[in-house]
Amino acid sequence: MTARAAASTQRRSCPGRPSALVASAAAKHRRLQGTARLLVGVLVGGALAVALSSCFSAPPQIISLEPNRGSTSVPADSTVRVVFDRAVAHASVVGRFSVIATPTTAQTVSPAIPGCDFSTVFAAATTAPCWIHWLDPQPGFELIHQGAVFRPATRYTFTLAGGFADAQGDRNDLDHHWDLTTAAAPLVSASTPADRGSDVAVDTRLAVSFSAPMDAPSTAGAIALLPVVPGTRVVRNLNDHSRFVILPGQMLAPRTTYSISVGGSARGEDEQFVGLPTVVRFTTGARLESTHAVVLAGLAAEDPTQVMLPALAPAAPGEPSAAPVVLTAPRCALAIGCGAVASGTPLLTYTAAAVSPDGSHVAVVVRNVTARTSSLQVIDTIDGAVLEDLPAGTLPSWSPDGAQLAFATPTGVDLLDLRSGAVSAVAAQTSLVAPPLWVKTTTLVLSTAASATTPAAVELVNRQLQARYSLPGAPGASIAAAVSPGGARIALGTATGGVLVVPAPGAPGSAQTLAGHLQPLGFAGEGTLVAVNTSSAAAQLLRISVVGGDTTVVVLGAGTTDLSSVRVAPDGRRLVCLAVDAHGVRQAYVASADGSGELAMTRFLSGGLEARSVGFSD
Incomplete structure (x- = not known):
């Protein structure tokens, strides 16, 4: 029998219980020995780790630079920021931050940043040209130098010398260098x-x-x-x-x-x-390039004393339109006054104005305060010359081509031909209640006042045919308010507060009565009328389809708008109006015919002039 077999036989022949206890005790002993060895290893490893960490702890590091290392086209007032991975002792950084400058086309420049003294920058007040701002609680600092900006097109090399440390005394002894290049000077x-x-x-x-x-x-x-x-x-x-x-x-x-x-x-x-x-x-040269409105302006307590021709659009979005002054009324310069005019008050005032469609001429009703007379002056806006001075002329209205000016006089309605300078009578012994209107360049529309022998009416004067007759379909005492851009329709305000749109002479179509109480202002196209709805509690500006009667509310949001001041451009594409701005000053505004893109044409200040009227050719 082999030894292994004998042993096996012996274990099998012995009682099971005593043999199991012996084996269990031996195994437990072995486990205790292993655990003890493990605990000793952990304790020794931990002590070694502590010892190693104390011997090899990392110093504070720079983790962020702004502008980044190697940045180009850096603005001249850019803040220079240094951020660490942990808080550092402020005193350990003082005196270690410096800069040199190398222009791209010259030798090293001194000082590197004109006006900035780096030897005192950490102690400088916030009012100094340059100073250091600590970013606490963020670990870092920044150089603020808005009063001492970088030189243009210059390479700057910044240095943070070694020796800065954290609160535990761990010190970074390496010198740190980084550079940036500034933008060229603006041109x-x-x-x-x-x-x-x-x-x-x-x-x-x-x-x-x-x-x-x-x-x-x-x-x-x-x-x-x-x-x-x-x-x-x-x-x-x-x-x-x-x-x-x-x-x-x-x-x-x-x-x-x-x-x-x-x-x-x-x-x-x-x-x-x-x-x-x-x-x-x-x-x-001797020309204009823009379309213009005409604005009369004056002090709050006076009649208008200034005539302006603002452009209807700025040169580029984001900027105001030009608003050149064409006329400024003289004032009495004598301390004792000028007759009935007190010292400092205007000698002339302007009561109405109309600018020709191309802006080259403006017709202004001028009132002479001392003489108590008035005249209609026609002025060349290019050279400022007064071309005509028409005594007692009022209600000026330019033809669509700007070559003729219709106006009222005490004896009737006259016409000035700008090309020849000739003045001719259009309608003798006729008084008007509104400026004349033009259907193209040949026909005038007159809103006549009632006389002892004739009622008020709307009449047509055809210059080519030398004919004068009542406008077909026009109700009695109505007023012609607007002619469409193409001359196909005429809008009439009736005595009952309604609007009737009738075809112009020779144009197709029939008369259209528009619903509601309306004040017609002008046409935004041949088939669209702009009018003020006066039947509601709050007046509204509307665009009305002449044929269908569909209406759209036009919203003008700049200031508090005076809807009665709204005027529509002869081409129907824009409208102008007066509105009180946020400072309480009345300004002139322009917008697209649908109310969009509203912009101020005047920029009067509080306590000075304000816009008193705005319009176009009539």
């Missing part, structure tokens, strides 16, 4: 008109564009128009801060050389001065 990139431009319109939109966004006050102050035009303003575009528009206070003089100068005091939004002063020269 004039474009102008309107271009340099050496010729035959420039006297109402041209003047503008200067830069290569970068510019600071509004300094740049506006650095731009000048010469020769000086009184009342000129320089305004930054709200949407494009690199563009500045020059708004002359008057029309430019024809056939004159002007210059727009941009001085070196202009600064970018990053406080960097313009790199090169610039002068743009141009010569005007």
Whole structure:
């Protein structure tokens, strides 16, 4: 029998219970020994880890730089920010932060940042040109230097020298270097008109564009128009801060050389001065390029004393329209007064005005305060010359081509032919209750007043046929309010407060009565009338389909609008109105015929002039 077999036999022959106890005790002993060895290993490993961590703890590190290392086209006032992975002792950083500068076209410059003293930057007050702001509780700091900006087109190398430490005294002894390159100085990139431009319109939109966004006050102050035009303003575009528009206070003089100068005091939004002063020269012609409305303005306690011709659209979105002044009434300059006129009060006032469709002429009713007389003056808006002075003329109305002016006189209705200068009678012994209207260039529509022998009526005067007759279908005592842009329809306000739209002579169609109490204002196209609905509690401005009667409310949201002041452009595409702005000043506004895109045409300030009327050719 083998030894293994014997042993097996012996275990089988022995009692099972005592043998199991012996085996269990041995196994337990072995387990206790293993556990003890494991505990000793853990304790020894932990002690070793603590010892190693204390010997090899990491120093504080830079984890973020702004601007990033190697950044280019950095704005001149950019804040330089350094962020650590943990809080550092402020005192350990002081004196270790420095910078050198290398222009891209020259030797090293000293000082690197003009006006910034790096030896005192950590102790500088917040009012200093440059100072350090700690980012607590974020671990880091930033250099703020808006009063001492970077040089343009310069490579800056910043250094944070080794030796800065955290609160536990762990110190980073490495020198850290990083660089950035600043943007070039801003320059004039474009102008309107271009340099050496010729035959420039006297109402041209003047503008200067830069290569970068510019600071509004300094740049506006650095731009000048010469020769000086009184009342000129320089305004930054709200949407494009690199563009500045020059708004002359008057029309430019024809056939004159002007210059727009941009001085070196202009600064970018990053406080960097313009790199090169610039002068743009141009010569005007004898023409206009924009369409205009006409505005009468005056002080609150006076009749209008100023005539303006604002453009109906700005040169670019985000900027105001030009509103040149054509006439300004003289005032009494004598301390003792000028006859019945007190010192400082106007000698003339303006009671009505109409601008020709092309803007080249304006007809103004001028009242002489001292003589107590009035006349209708026709003024060339290009050169400012008074072409005609028509005694007692009122209610001016321009023909669609701007070549003729119809107006009322005490003895009837006359017509001025601008080409010949001849004045002829249109309707003798006729009084008008509204300005004459034009159907194309040949027919006048007259709203006559009642006399002792004839009732009020709407009459037509055909200049080609030398014929005068009542407008077919026009109710008695109605007033002709508007003619459609193509001359196909005439809108009449009836004595009962309604509106009747009738076809013009020779035009197809039939008369259309519009429902409701309406005040007709003008046509936005051949089939759409703009009117004020006066039948509701709150008046509404409406666009009304002449044939279908469908209506759309026109909402004008700029200020508190005077709906009775609304006038529609002869082409039907725009409307103008008066409204009181947020400062309580009455301004003139322009909008598309559907009310969209409303913009202020005037910018009067509190306590000064305000818009008193706005209109077009009649």
